[in-house]
Amino acid sequence: KEKVEITKEQQALMKIITDAYNRHQIPQDVAKKLLQDQYSAEENFLLLTEMATSQVQVLVEFTKNIPGFLSLDREDQIALLKGSAVEAMFLRSAQVFSRKMPSGHTEVLEERIRKSGISEEFITPMFNFYKSIGELHMVQEEQALLTTVTILTPDRPYVKDQQAVERLQETMLDVLRKLCVLQHPQEPQYFARLLGRLTELRTLSHYHTEMLVSWRMNDHKFTPLLCEIWDV
Numbered sequence: 001k002e003k004v005e006i007t008k009e010q011q012a013l014m015k016i017i018t019d020a021y022n023r024h025q026i027p028q029d030v031a032k033k034l035l036q037d038q039y040s041a042e043e044n045f046l047l048l049t050e051m052a053t054s055q056v057q058v059l060v061e062f063t064k065n066i067p068g069f070l071s072l073d074r075e076d077q078i079a080l081l082k083g084s085a086v087e088a089m090f091l092r093s094a095q096v097f098s099r100k101m102p103s104g105h106t107e108v109l110e111e112r113i114r115k116s117g118i119s120e121e122f123i124t125p126m127f128n129f130y131k132s133i134g135e136l137h138m139v140q141e142e143q144a145l146l147t148t149v150t151i152l153t154p155d156r157p158y159v160k161d162q163q164a165v166e167r168l169q170e171t172m173l174d175v176l177r178k179l180c181v182l183q184h185p186q187e188p189q190y191f192a193r194l195l196g197r198l199t200e201l202r203t204l205s206h207y208h209t210e211m212l213v214s215w216r217m218n219d220h221k222f223t224p225l226l227c228e229i230w231d232v
């Protein structure tokens with residue numbers, strides 16, 4: 001049985017990424033607003049839109065801290081951000097959402113999401129996803145690295161130098177794989193389960209694209225940043 005060991009450089013890389021992941025959080029007042037008094041479907045939708053906008057801002061800031069990201073071709077950096085924005089947002093939302101929230105908060109938030117004009121066909125896979133993320137009990141380093149791996153997906157649309165992105169992603173996958181073995185020694189399949197969540201994320205992202213079309217038809221308003229990153 002080969003001894004799995006995280007090198008000094010990998011340790012440093014993991015610390016940079018995890019610190020950045022924890023440093024960039026959406027302002028809690030935005031999330032708190034969701035918990036306050038009862039709103040109409042439109043107001044709920046508006047709150048989710050406000051929160052999603054903060055999440056995209058947080059994502060951009062976090063991505064700039066990924067070692068090697070800023071050395072990529074500028075246009076490829078944009079292509080990676082646009083290509084991963086929805087997946088990274090859903091991954092972070094699921095991670096925050098499945099964290100131990102004060103009792104009752106999760107139910108209230110679930111209610112608010114249900115009552116925001118999002119159709120049930122999207123709500124079900126969304127909630128299944130965040131429950132499946134919760135069951136993994138990821139440590140924060142795993143959460144940060146999994147989000148990084150999602151952002152560094154080489155086959156996003158319009159990425160020119162896929163090899164450069166692949167090299168970066170492989171560096172992160174290697175650290176994540178070792179971390180999973182060390183953190184979950186009793187579960188050799190844990191790393192594979194984590195990567196399986198990324199497949200579920202892609203499905204959610206397709207649902208999201210379809211929802212955007214129906215939201216547009218019902219004349220839902222989005223912020224300029226969301227219009228830019230979601231191509232609405």
Ligand SMILES: O=C1N(Cc2ccc(-c3nnn[nH]3)cc2)c2ccc(Br)cc2C12CCN(S(=O)(=O)c1cccs1)CC2
Nearest residue numbers: 026031045048049051052090093094096097109126129130
């Ligand atoms: O809002 C969501 N939530 C609640 C949520 C998200 C994040 C934080 C939070 N707190 N601190 N840091 N993050 C708290 C509650 C949540 C939870 C789990 C999954 Br899976 C997904 C979601 C969405 C993500 C965005 N969409 S969306 O479809 O893109 C859309 C945009 C505009 C209108 S609808 C809705 C579902």
